[in-house]
Amino acid sequence: MTVKVNRFKCGYCGACVGVCPPGALELIETWIEVDKTCTDCGICVRICPVGALEVQK
């Protein structure tokens, strides 16, 4: 269970990091990393301004 980040779409703005309830996302310079605490809630997927995130079952 995690979210997949399409690095070719991502504008590395960090909006997803700000809404992640468990704090599983991190913006590192110009890319997003997802750690194991991701609960698959999909909030980040919803708010991403470009649609770069996808829940991966």
Added chain:
Amino acid sequence: MKDRYDVIVVGAGPGGSMTAKTAANAGLDVLLIEKRQQIGDPVRCAEGVNKVYLKEYIQPDPAWISAEVKGSKIYAPDGAMVEMSEKLAGAEVGYVLERKVFDRALVRDAALAGAEVMVKTRATGLLMEDGFVKGIKAQHMGEKYNIRSDIVVGADGVESKVGRWAGIDTTLKPKDISTCAQYIMTDIDIDTDFCEFYVGNKIAPLGYIWVFPKGNNMANVGIGITGHMSGEVRAKELLDDFVQKRYPGGKVIEFIVGGVPVCGTIERTVANGLMLVGDAARQSDPVTGGGIFNSMWAGDIAGKVAANAIKHSDVSAGFLQEYETKWRAGLGRDLDMSLVVKERFTRLTDDELNTLAHSLEGIDLGSVTLIGLLWALFKANKKLLWDLRSIFKGIKEIEMEASVEVNS
């Protein structure tokens, strides 16, 4: 880099740089870190700022002023326009900045005041001892470092982790974040004297589109929509729709996305050995999303309080409460008022937005204050805007009337 400082500031945006500058000017040993390789890039916002307020903190320099505007024009869904002069709109506009240059100028000021600056340096955690923040864990060029300090200031933006690490829940709900996309466009015909705002549930659900002139047929054209409206449609798609209709021949020379906290004040912004500043403290305005000046203003206070705390050898949350009290006294009411306005305005239909715009026809808004504008709207649309009544409490009716009539 040393292994110990008086203050470590995480994040070199306007809030962090101001904190570092003020603290360094007060004689503190300050480290300012920025995780990116460059200061101010990618840009984080639409770049409008009140020039009168700004002058208190930095000498205006043509190098970072893209344009000076006289005011704002707000367009309702049916095209009805409400024009506001600079004094009224001034809370957010006046200068349209070149943020890349502006942010760098602020960091330079901090550095010249004596702060040490490190780029490509990321905080990965806090050093905690006996319930006190005692510094940061950092990463630079792949190497890990522990850097100690008496105070850590989290100015790490919308994606802030510093507060969370210290036990302050800064997580934004979807309705508490504005999800944004913006283009720098050129070869377009724009009104260089005004910032334009377009509202409507179709074009920008629970948000707005902005067009900020940047001189020479250029503009910052962007959109912010409230997070819970995003998903089926997204900020970028809606911006593309607008741009295709409004500027079909325009050329995009820069694309930026971002998130802006629009939640209003959070429960607390201090802990033992820690203060939060700017977007990290959710100090941006819930209606406009504007936060450049708020961050700088709060950062200046944080820098002064840091100096005072270290002088008294007391960095407890109790002592740092001075920061919390001061910024809330100056900014809290504005943010609370904006939140009330946001809650009401985001529930208006397009027809109701049109009604509001038309209700101001014939009223000269030459130089009303924001509260005066809201009062004028309230008076003409009491039923529609009844929820706003609380924000007028404690403000004399005469003051509001006077502020509307000054130029009429």
